[in-house]
Amino acid sequence: MAVADITSPSEEIQETSGLSSGWGRRLLIAIPYIWLLIFFLAPFVIVLKISLSDVILARPPYFPNFDISEGWQGLLAMLQAFDLENYVWLTEDTLYLNSYLSSLRIASISTLLTLVIGYPIAYAMAKAPKEWRATLLMLVILPFWTSFLIRVYAWIGILKKEGFLNYFLLWTGVIDEPLMILNTDTAIYIGIVYSYLPFMVLPLYAVLEKLDISLLEAATDLGCSPLKAFWVITLPLSLPGVWAGCFLVFIPAVGEFVIPDILGGSSTIMIGKTLWVEFFSNRDWPVASAVAILLLLMLILPIILFQKQQEKQAEASQ
């Protein structure tokens, strides 16, 4: 995940600050940066380059191409051929704006739903007897043992018209007509909430489990009812976990492709799907790259916010 890659350097630095040898230390610090350079920056530059190119019917399907044999002159010629045409195009067709907005909307709502569902789960886990906690934690992580794709496909079987859910609800008599859930936004929300729930639960559990119980005792001792103590003590102190969980769900959810593609309907547009269509159906790599670059720029803000939050937390816990 991109988020994890971006946050890792600062963590590495802190962990290695105890090392005394100058070179060993520099090397250790360099490793995450080299990693970033190879696996993030280099692909980014390539995508950026394609986004500034023009589409042609060829292989690769864009122009200009850089030929190393032409040397310096070739590089200059290529730079001159670059333009922002594709970005201008993105503003002209409302499809793209709508995709972005729809993605943001779906990601925000799913994040909120994940939070609302994940918080009680994390809270219950943190309050469970100590000997149970490891097992509960295991259960949260367990779904990762199966492929993500298979799990999302499994939801088709649950949500479709003749699926388990409708079967069950009809059987219990809650509904008379099967519900149409598959291929709607609801199915996407279900898919995202289901898939990303562990990313919400784990950071929340981490903060809630660390919460000093004597703080709650002190609050009730000073005349605060247990419910109010939750609002004024537990909730504010778990905010770092809330933030971490929300970012970990929101950021990948914005660019989500698999879930809307498999569970969503044709009317739901999300930027991940649009990107796919541009790349593979239209074979317009330059526009697709421009879409990807803009998506990244859009996500930079929440990523920076996330990092700031992490730093603040690290400071406060010192």
Next chain:
Amino acid sequence: METLVSTQPVCKFAPWEDPAQEPLVRFESVTKKFGDFTAIEDLTLNIYEREFFALLGPSGCGKTTMMRMLAGFEYPTAGNIMLGQSNLQKAPPHKRPVNMMFQSYALFPHMTVEQNIGFGLKQEKTPKTEIRRRVEEMLSLVQLEPFAKRKPHQLSGGQKQRVALARSLAKKPKLLLLDEPLGALDRKLREQTQFELMNIQEQLGLTFVIVTHDQEEAMTVASRIAVMDHGKIVQVATPAEIYEYPNSRYSADFLGDVNIIEGQIDVTTGETVSLAWAEGETPLAISTKLRPQTGTTAWLAVRPEKLRISKEKPENVDNCIQGEVWDIGYTGNISTYHVKASNGAILKAQVSNREHLADRSITWEDNVYVYWEKGAGVFLEA
């Protein structure tokens, strides 16, 4: 004989001596078990209104557990705790007129010092101006005015402790539980705060229960002290009583320095028993109202400052032991002579240093006599 009793005010505060007085807190045969470990065992205790009650005892003897039961975080496994007329068994912590200062401080890390102190008042829906006034009052009491806007993680250990103290005091609760409230403070600040605590307690007519490891502190502030051992109360009495008349070797040893001499009851004549303590030595005379069996093992406890020491054999004294000066401890205002008796027992005798060090006549390996009145020692059967 110096007595602490004489320093007490003329109009004595001693509700525990008055059978008509209703205690504020009653522990009625309270037992508290954690699993199969018994933290408090069949404990019965009364604490009266306006008392400054100290719990004293070694680590792990159940002091915090008693406090936590009063505050409502733990419930007795058996027995009842009464507060006034109400049984505390059913009251949740936030409905008790009891505040506790936590041994671990438990300050709210996301709130400033001010907000921490005002927290309890805010829960009572006290008007804002009143909260501000009380918070300021508390801040000045614990001398933390400049730190009002800081968060707990920006404070030193002693400062945190003072915030915790201020927070528990802010509501002026009927019953305040202080779990080692002053341990992290330096001596001067601690003495000041002790004094302030006593002032507040007296002025507002509150009842305090304090846990402390500092016996001097317990003696200074407390109206009564409970000496505890392994979940049981060994003795409950005023500081002076415990010091002068401990009921057992345990409480004699726990409060202050003491010489304990083991022996067998020789004869009992009137209100005096004599204790045979070593072969070929005169038995020691002790005043007591008890009439113990001849031959049983018993103990004599006598405080070092009640022993006198001289190089010449004293005339007409109740008890006298001959020995050799083994060691001399010098602590400025007093010298402690460790005298080795014929049976190898070491007796400590304290002498206040009225003369300069150089003028002292007794020195190492001198043959000396240690002597005391029969009323100075305490006869102990346990």
